[in-house]
Amino acid sequence: MIARGINGIAINLFSTCDWSQSGANCGGNPGSGGKAGYPGALINVLRAAAAVDKRFKVLPMPDMTAGIKPTDLPNMWTAPIDGTTIYNHPNIYRWADSNNYPQLSPFCTECFPASQYATALSVMKSNGTPVSWGPVFGSGGCNGQANGCTFSSYASLPTATLNGMHDVSTDRTSAARVLANVGGVSKGAPYGGGTKINWTGPVKLFGGMGPQAYQSASGTVYEAHNSEAYRAAWESQIALGSALGDVMIFTWNDYGEGTAIAPSQNQYNHPSMGFYDLTGYYTTWLRKGSPPEITDDAIVYFYRRQSYSAAHNATISGLSKRPTIPSWNLPAYDEIELVAFVKDDAEICIWDGKKLTTIKVKKGMNVLRAPLVAGSPQFFVYRNSVKLIDVKGWPTYGSGQIPAGSVSGLTMCSNCFPAGIPDPIYYSGSTFNWSNGVALNGSDMSSVALNPATPAACETKCWNDSSCKSWQFSSSVCKLKNGSPRESLAKGVASGHKLRF
Numbered sequence: 298m299i300a301r302g303i304n305g306i307a308i309n310l311f312s313t314c315d316w317s318q319s320g321a322n323c324g325g326n327p328g329s330g331g332k333a334g335y336p337g338a339l340i341n342v343l344r345a346a347a348a349v350d351k352r353f354k355v356l357p358m359p360d361m362t363a364g365i366k367p368t369d370l371p372n373m374w375t376a377p378i379d380g381t382t383i384y385n386h387p388n389i390y391r392w393a394d395s396n397n398y399p400q401l402s403p404f405c406t407e408c409f410p411a412s413q414y415a416t417a418l419s420v421m422k423s424n425g426t427p428v429s430w431g432p433v434f435g436s437g438g439c440n441g442q443a444n445g446c447t448f449s450s451y452a453s454l455p456t457a458t459l460n461g462m463h464d465v466s467t468d469r470t471s472a473a474r475v476l477a478n479v480g481g482v483s484k485g486a487p488y489g490g491g492t493k494i495n496w497t498g499p500v501k502l503f504g505g506m507g508p509q510a511y512q513s514a515s516g517t518v519y520e521a522h523n524s525e526a527y528r529a530a531w532e533s534q535i536a537l538g539s540a541l542g543d544v545m546i547f548t549w550n551d552y553g554e555g556t557a558i559a560p561s562q563n564q565y566n567h568p569s570m571g572f573y574d575l576t577g578y579y580t581t582w583l584r585k586g587s588p589p590e591i592t593d594d595a596i597v598y599f600y601r602r603q604s605y606s607a608a609h610n611a612t613i614s615g616l617s618k619r620p621t622i623p624s625w626n627l628p629a630y631d632e633i634e635l636v637a638f639v640k641d642d643a644e645i646c647i648w649d650g651k652k653l654t655t656i657k658v659k660k661g662m663n664v665l666r667a668p669l670v671a672g673s674p675q676f677f678v679y680r681n682s683v684k685l686i687d688v689k690g691w692p693t694y695g696s697g698q699i700p701a702g703s704v705s706g707l708t709m710c711s712n713c714f715p716a717g718i719p720d721p722i723y724y725s726g727s728t729f730n731w732s733n734g735v736a737l738n739g740s741d742m743s744s745v746a747l748n749p750a751t752p753a754a755c756e757t758k759c760w761n762d763s764s765c766k767s768w769q770f771s772s773s774v775c776k777l778k779n780g781s782p783r784e785s786l787a788k789g790v791a792s793g794h795k796l797r798f
Contacts, residue, residue, distance in 0.1 A: 299350060299352060299353060301573060301574070301576050301577035301580065302576065302577055302579075302580025302581060302583075302584065303546075303576065303580065304352060304353060304354060305353060305354035305355060305356060305390050306342065306346075306353075306354075306355060306356070307355075307356040307357075307358045307390075307402065307545055308338060308339060308342050308355060308356070308357060308358060309358050309360050309404065310338065310339060310357055310358060310359045310360060310363075310365065310373075311338075311360055311363040311364070311365075312337075312363065312364060312365065313365065313369050313372065313373075314337050315337040315338045315339045315340075316337055316339045316340065316357075316372075316373045316376045316383055317336065317337045317340070317376065318336050318337075318340050318376065318377055318378055318379075319334070319336070320334055320335040320336060320337065323337070339355070339357055339373075339383065340378055342355050343355050343378060343383070343386050343388050343389070344378075344379070346388040347386075347387065347388050351387050351388060353388065354388055354389065354390040354391070355388050355389060355390055356390035356400055356402060357373060357383070357389075357390075357399075357401065357402070358402050358403065358404050358433065359373070359401075359403045359404070360403075360404045360405070361403050361404060361405045361406065361408040361409060362404070362405045362408055365403075366409070366413075367403075367409050367413040367414050367416065367417040368413070368416075368417060370401065370403070370417045370421070371417055371420040371421045371424055371426070374399070374421060374424070374426040374428070375424060375426060382426075384399055384426045391429070392429035392431065392542070393542075393543075394429070396427070396429065398427050398428050398429040399426075399428055399429065400428065400429040400430075400431045401428040401429070401430060401431065402431040402432065402433045402503070403432060403433065404433045405433070405434070406432035406433060406434050406451065407434055407451075410450070411450050411451045411453060411454055414430075414432075414451075414454060415453070415454060418430060418454070418455065430454060430455055431503055432451060432454075433503075465507055465508075465509055465510055465519035465520070465521050465526045465626070466519075466526055466529070466530075466626065467520075467521075467522050467525045467526050467529050468529065469529045469532065469533045470533065503542050503543055503544075503545065504534040504537070504541050504542075504543070504544040504545070505544060505545040505546070505547050506526075506527065506530030506531065506534070506544070506546060506547065507527075507530075507546065507547040507548065507556045508521060508524070508526070508527040508546075508556060508558055508572045509521035509526065509527070509555055509556060509722055509723055510554050510555055510556050511554065511555035511620065511721055511722045512554050512555075513555075513618070513620075514618065515618055516618030516619050516620055516621050517621065517622075517623065518605070518608075518620045518621060518622045518721045518722075519622070519623075519626055520605075520622050520626045520627065520628070520629055520630060521723060522630045522632075523599040523600065523630070523632060523633075523634035523666070523723055524571065524572070524575060524597070524599050524634060524636060524723075524725070525634075527572060527575065528575070528579075528636075531544075531579040531582070531583075532579075535579070535582055535583055541583075544583065546558060546576070555722040557569075557572075558572035558573045558576055559573060569724050569725050569726070570597070570725060570726060570727035570729070570730060571597040571598060571599055571636075571724075571725020571726055571727045572725055573727070574595075574597055574727040574729035574730065575597055575636070575727075577729070578638070578662070588661070588662070591638045591639060591640045591660060591661060591662075592640055593640060593733070594637075594638065594639050594640055594643070594678055594680075594685050594686060594733075595637075595638045595686075595727070595728045595729045595731075596635060596636065596637045596638070596645075596676055596678060596686055596688065596727070596728050597636045597725060597726065597727040597728075597729065598633070598634060598635050598636065598674075598676055598688070598690060598725065598726050598727075599633075599634045599636075599723045599724070599725045600632070600633040600634060600669055600674065600690070600693060600723060600724065601631065601669060601693065601720070601721060601722065601723055601724070602692075602693050602694060602699060602720045602724065603693065603694045603695065603696070603697065603698065603699055603719065603720060603721075604629075604631040604669055604695060604696045605620070605622065605629035605630075605631055605721050606629070606631075606696065607694070607695075607696050607697060607698060607719070608620045608719030608720060608721035609621060609719070609721070611698060611719040619719075620719050620721040631668065631669040631696075632666040632667065632668060632669055633647055633649065633666065633667045633668070633669055633674050633690075633693075634664065634665070634666050635647050635664070635665045635666070635676050636662065636663070636664050637658065637662070637663045637664075637665070637678055638661070638662050638663075639658060639659075639660060639661070639663065639678065639680075640660060641660050641680060642657070642658070642659055642660060642680070643657070643658055643678055643679060643680045643685070644656070644657050644658070644677075644678070644679040644680070645658055645663060645665050645676075645677070645678050645679075646665075646676070646677040646678075646679070647665060647666075647667040647674055647675070647676060647677075648674065648675040648676075648677070649667055649668075649670050649672055649674050650670070650672035650673065650674075651670070651672075652667070654666075654667040669693060669695055669696075670693075670695045670696075671692075671693060671694050671695035671696070671697055672692065672693065672695070673689055673690055673691065673692045673693070674689075674690045674693070675687070675688065675689045675690070676688045676689075676690065685733075686728060687751055688726065688728060688751060688752070688753045689749050689751050689753055689754065690726055690753075691724070691726075698719075699719070699720060726753065728752070728753075730756075730793045730794065731752055731756070731791050731792065731793045732784065732791065732792050732793060733790075733791050734786060734787065734788060734789075734790065734791075735784050735785070735786060735787065735790065735791075735792050736769060736771075736784070736785050736786070736787035736790045736792060737767050737768075737769050737778060737781070737782045737783075737784060737792045738782055738783070738785055739778070739780070739782040739783075740766070740767070740778040740779055740780030740781070740782045741776050741777075741778055742762075742764060742765065742776075742777045742778055742779040743776070743777045744774055744775070744776045744777075745758070745774070745775055745777075746773055746774055746775075747770075747773055747774070747775050748773075750773035751770075752770045752791040752793075754775065755768050755769070755770040755775035755776075755791075756768060756770075756793055758775055758777060759777055759793075759795055760795060762777055764777075764779050765777045765778065765779065765795060766778060766779055766780050766781050766794065766795055767780070767781045767782070767792065767793065767794045767795060768792060768793055768795075769790060769791070769792040770790070770791045770792070771787075771789055771790040771791070772789070781794050
C-alpha cells in the first residue's frame with residue numbers, strides 16, 4: 298500500500314472496548330468490540346502496523362453513533378499498549394504541523410454538542426495528551442445543500458482540520474464546493490449562504506472520496522461512470538492546493554459496499570487492480586504538486602459485468618431491493634472505459650468483439666470509452682504501428698442477465714455483497730503491476746502454453762493458484778513461480794508479482 302501512496306488507515310471504533318488491551322469487562326467479539334482476554338480492534342491494528350512498517354499510520358475514528366461519548370475520548374489516549382500508550386504509539390496518525398499531535402476524528406461529530414467536545418479536549422490537554430482536532434461530520438450541509446449550518450456551532454473549537462467528503466459524482470466542482478463550505482483558510486462565508494464561520498483555530502481541509510458504491514441492503518447504487526467520479530474527486534481536491542491537508546479514501550477495503558480499491562480477486566476469479574493503481578498516480582500527483590511524468594506505457598480499464606438496466610430489472614427470488622441509482626445521480630452509464638498512460642504519442646483501442654473504437658492520443662493520461670456489449674473486450678496500445686499492449690478483459694453479459702450458476706458457492710440474499718446477480722458495480726484491470734521487457738529468472742513452478750496468449754491471462758493464472766508468487770509471459774508461454782526472483786532485462790518478456798498484504 299505504501300508503494301501506492303497509501304500511508305495509513307482510519308479505523309472506525311464502535312466502543313471503548315476497541316482500545317482495551319485486555320478486553321476486560323467487554324462482551325463483544327474478539328478483535329471487534331472487545332472480549333475478555335482479547336485485545337480490541339485499535340490495539341490489533343496498531344500492532345499489525347508496527348509489525349509491518351512504522352511509516353504506516355492508524356487514525357482512530359470513534360463512531361459517535363455507536364454509543365461512545367465525548368467523555369470517553371480522553372481515556373483512549375492513556376490506554377496502555379505494549380509498554381506505551383496509544384497516544385505515544387509510533388504508528389498513531391499525527392497531523393503534520395509544528396505540534397505533531399495525534400489526530401482525533403470522531404465520526405458524526407454533530408451527534409454531540411460542541412460544549413461536550415470542548416470539555417473533553419480540555420481534559421486531554423490537562424492529561425498531557427493534547428490532540429489535533431479533526432472532526433468528521435456526517436452531513437455536508439442542510440436541506441440538501443452544501444452550506445455551513447452543520448459546522449457553525451463548532452466554530453469555537455480549536456479546529457486544526459475539517460473533513461469534507463466528496464460524493465460519488467462526476468461533477469468536478471462538487472468537491473471544491475463541499476470542502477469550501479466550511480469557510481476554508483480564508484474564514485469566509487460558506488458556499489450556499491449562511492452565517493460567516495470564524496473558526497478559532499487554523500483550518501486545513503481533510504479531503505475524502507470513494508471510487509464507487511453499491512449498498513446492496515438498501516439497493517442504492519451510486520453512478521461512478523467507470524473511473525470518472527474517482528478521477529474527478531482527486532483532481533478537484535488537488536486543485537485546492539495548500540488549503541488541502543490530507544485525503545481519506547472512503548473506504549479502500551470495504552468490500553461490503555463495493556468501495557474497495559485494494560488489489561483483490563473478485564468473485565469471478567479475476568484480479569481487480571484498476572482503482573488501486575489509479576490511486577498511486579494521484580497520490581504521487583498530490584505529493585509532487587503536479588501530474589507524474591509518464592515513463593512507461595500502462596493502462597487501467599473499468600466496466601460492469603452487466604448493464605445497469607439489466608441489474609435493476611433482474612427478477613431474483615429473495616432480492617427485496619432492486620439496484621437503483623438515486624435521481625440526483627442519474628443518468629446511468631453503460632460503457633467500457635480505457636484509461637491509458639502513454640510516454641509518447643500513441644493510438645489506443647477497445648475491441649468489443651465486433652467493433653473497434655480507437656483514437657490517437659498525446660503523451661500523458663488519456664481516456665477512451667465504448668458502449669458496453671456482451672463479450673470479452675480487448676484493449677490495445679500502438680505506437681508507430683507496433684503493438685505495445687494487448688490485454689483481454691473478463692467476460693461481460695452486456696444487457697443480459699448473469700447466469701445463476703456463474704458464481705460458485707454464493708447464495709442470493711437481499712443484504713449480502715457481492716451478490717453475483719445482479720451486479721451493477723465496476724470491475725477493473727491494470728498493467729501497472731506488469732513489467733514489460735523484464736524477466737524473472739528462477740523459482741519456476743509450472744509452465745503452460747496459453748490461449749488466449751496474453752500477459753493478462755498469465756497474471757490471472759497466477760492469481761488463481763495459491764502457491765504462485767510471481768509470473769512471467771513470453772512467446773505464448775506462461776511460467777508460474779513460487780517465489781519472487783531478481784529482475785533482469787529481457788526483450789519480449791512481461792512479468793509481474795502477485796501483490797499481498
